[in-house]
Amino acid sequence: MKILIIGAGYMGRRCKEAWGDEAVLSEKIISTVDEALAEIDAHSPDVVFNAAGIKGVPNVDWCEDHQLETIRGNTLEPIVLADACQQRGVYLLHMGSGCIFYGDSAHEDKAWREDDMGNPQPVYSRTKWAADLVLSTLPNVGIARIRMPIDWKPAPGNLINKLASYPKVIDVENSVTIVEDMIDVFHQLLEKRAAGIFHVSNPGTMRHRELIGLYEELVDPSHTNEWISNEELVAQGLATKGRSNNFLANENLAKVGITMRPIGEALRDTLEKYAEAKNAE
Numbered sequence: 001m002k003i004l005i006i007g008a009g010y011m012g013r014r015c016k017e018a019w020g021d022e023a024v025l026s027e028k029i030i031s032t033v034d035e036a037l038a039e040i041d042a043h044s045p046d047v048v049f050n051a052a053g054i055k056g057v058p059n060v061d062w063c064e065d066h067q068l069e070t071i072r073g074n075t076l077e078p079i080v081l082a083d084a085c086q087q088r089g090v091y092l093l094h095m096g097s098g099c100i101f102y103g104d105s106a107h108e109d110k111a112w113r114e115d116d117m118g119n120p121q122p123v124y125s126r127t128k129w130a131a132d133l134v135l136s137t138l139p140n141v142g143i144a145r146i147r148m149p150i151d152w153k154p155a156p157g158n159l160i161n162k163l164a165s166y167p168k169v170i171d172v173e174n175s176v177t178i179v180e181d182m183i184d185v186f187h188q189l190l191e192k193r194a195a196g197i198f199h200v201s202n203p204g205t206m207r208h209r210e211l212i213g214l215y216e217e218l219v220d221p222s223h224t225n226e227w228i229s230n231e232e233l234v235a236q237g238l239a240t241k242g243r244s245n246n247f248l249a250n251e252n253l254a255k256v257g258i259t260m261r262p263i264g265e266a267l268r269d270t271l272e273k274y275a276e277a278k279n280a281e
């Protein structure tokens with residue numbers, strides 16, 4: 001299988017590292033259907049993986065004042081790329097975000113299903129949801145939503161690095177995605193050319209306190225931080241907009257025969273590997 005990866009950022013590069021010669025990582029910025037067609041024709045891939053997007057620097061609050069750039073990267077680019085893939089009859093797997101859901105769902109277990117309607121207010125989440133809404137009507141397209149990536153490899157976008165660097169941390173409970181598992185699931189979805197929406201989060205939920213607890217046990221016993229409530233995050237000026245906290249049900253992965261490790265097991269394993277990687281630095 002020849003995979004064309006669009007979006008040479010954190011996720012695109014992590015997938016390229018894992019997939020090796022099977023994948024080509026495009027460095028091109030895609031703004032038009034013609035540009036997308038040219039990139040597909042230049043590489044003749046069996047499948048296209050879209051890891052492009054705009055998530056703001058240093059964080060998603062940037063998107064609040066840069067709506068057009070965010071719309072171009074998160075809504076227009078996926079539509080343009082999907083258009084080109086449809087024209088060439090190539091399967092597209094698009095990276096979505098679970099941060100389109102805020103709070104509890106209406107289901108008894110409070111978890112959001114793949115086909116539930118998003119309810120986002122922030123610009124970043126709205127632009128991601130807009131792409132999902134329209135791409136999900138197309139055949140031969142998969143949408144893989146992840147949440148709060150946790151990686152054994154130290155990186156600025158890794159939730160371990162982020163939480164360990166904050167002096168004040170909110171203790172919230174969430175569905176999260178272990179990057180090592182995510183890369184494997186993406187590969188399986190590409191192989192199966194699986195259409196529809198998939199929640200690529202590890203079964204179970206995690207509190208930030210659990211991650212920090214393992215970090216202090218396995219990586220840095222001298223680490224300290226203050227715990228604050230979710231409401232205090234915005235009230236204290238640490239964020240412009242409240243962050244999405246939610247639980248995702250991943251029913252559609254099971255339907256195509258894909259499973260992920262429970263978060264408890266995967267989290268400890270990832271922190272152990274993270275500690276090894278830090279020691280090797």
Ligand SMILES: NC(=O)c1ccc[n+]([C@@H]2O[C@H](COP(=O)([O-])OP(=O)(O)OC[C@H]3O[C@@H](n4cnc5c(N)ncnc54)[C@H](OP(=O)(O)O)[C@@H]3O)[C@@H](O)[C@H]2O)c1
Pocket residue numbers: 006007008009010011012028029030031051052053054055072073077095096097098128146147148149157
């Ligand atoms: N990381 C997370 O926490 C997270 C969570 C949920 C979902 N996601 C989604 O996963 C995807 C990848 O995220 P990431 O963490 O890898 O972000 P990233 O590190 O910012 O990488 C995104 C890459 O896409 C590129 N890009 C932007 N617009 C493009 C366009 N029109 N054509 C081609 N490339 C374009 C960016 O280039 P520039 O740097 O030049 O802008 C950047 O290299 C995004 O769609 C994001 O919404 C990420």
